[in-house]
Amino acid sequence: MYYIRKRIRNFLIQRPYLWKYWRKYRVYEKSRRTEKTRYQGKAKERLNGLEYLLERCEGKTVLDIGCSDGLIDLEFSKSGISLIHGIEIETSAVEDARKNFEGLSLNYKFIQGDLALSKSEFEKKYAEFLEEKYDIVLFLAVYHHLKYQMSSKGLQSFVENLFSKVSKWLAIRGNNEDLKKGSPLSIILERQNFKEVHTADRNNPKLGIIKIFERI
Numbered sequence: 001m002y003y004i005r006k007r008i009r010n011f012l013i014q015r016p017y018l019w020k021y022w023r024k025y026r027v028y029e030k031s032r033r034t035e036k037t038r039y040q041g042k043a044k045e046r047l048n049g050l051e052y053l054l055e056r057c058e059g060k061t062v063l064d065i066g067c068s069d070g071l072i073d074l075e076f077s078k079s080g081i082s083l084i085h086g087i088e089i090e091t092s093a094v095e096d097a098r099k100n101f102e103g104l105s106l107n108y109k110f111i112q113g114d115l116a117l118s119k120s121e122f123e124k125k126y127a128e129f130l131e132e133k134y135d136i137v138l139f140l141a142v143y144h145h146l147k148y149q150m151s152s153k154g155l156q157s158f159v160e161n162l163f164s165k166v167s168k169w170l171a172i173r174g175n176n177e178d179l180k181k182g183s184p185l186s187i188i189l190e191r192q193n194f195k196e197v198h199t200a201d202r203n204n205p206k207l208g209i210i211k212i213f214e215r216i
């Protein structure tokens with residue numbers, strides 16, 4: 001069944017003119033998701049590469065874009081961050097994130113929201129939720145989703161705006177192609193004066209690589 005779904009997905013992704021069916025198919029796929037199929041890889045594997053930030057994040061503020069059920073954020077909370085904000089499209093994942101944080105004394109907010117918005121829509125919709133800047137922004141395994149939900153121009157301006165909210169560190173999980181020199185992401189990183197300071201030592205190819213960038 002998994003392979004049939006994968007073939008349907010690939011068929012639709014390769015045909016941008018079928019985007020209406022692609023959107024419908026995504027809704028269907030989401031309805032079939034369970035906690036076990038929410039993302040690939042074990043929690044420990046998903047943290048590989050983030051230890052660089054976990055060791056340095058005490059007292060810092062964090063924004064997690066596409067935060068899912070907040071399990072990664074929970075690790076940050078154990079390491080002493082002062083604030084965490086998360087945005088996620090799946091309602092059930094947001095509810096789980098809130099449950100995961102229930103009773104913790106740090107300042108946390110998780111909201112259900114769609115990131116596939118233009119820069120101005122994004123700023124307007126989340127004006128009350130977002131801080132102007134965060135010490136750390138997590139952008140983990142979301143870029144490849146947004147690529148299929150937005151025009152490339154819209155996506156670049158969304159990313160440009162998101163990165164401008166980083167005051168210190170930005171963590172990106174993406175595939176080699178998206179992060180290689182000359183890619184739209186790397187051009188924006190360069191333009192905004194980010195320097196790569198860390199990358200994961202082991203990489204599960206299914207999960208993509210984590211790279212940490214620091215604003216210089």
Ligand SMILES: C[S@@+](CC[C@H](N)C(=O)[O-])C[C@H]1O[C@@H](n2cnc3c(N)ncnc32)[C@H](O)[C@@H]1O
Pocket residue numbers: 038039040046065066067068069072087088089090093113114115116139140141142145146149173
């Ligand atoms: C592969 S998961 C990664 C989850 C988490 N960042 C991590 O690394 O463990 C991608 C997440 O992005 C969310 N997502 C995809 N498109 C989105 C959108 N348009 N707006 C908000 N969240 C979105 C998905 O629902 C999913 O939880």
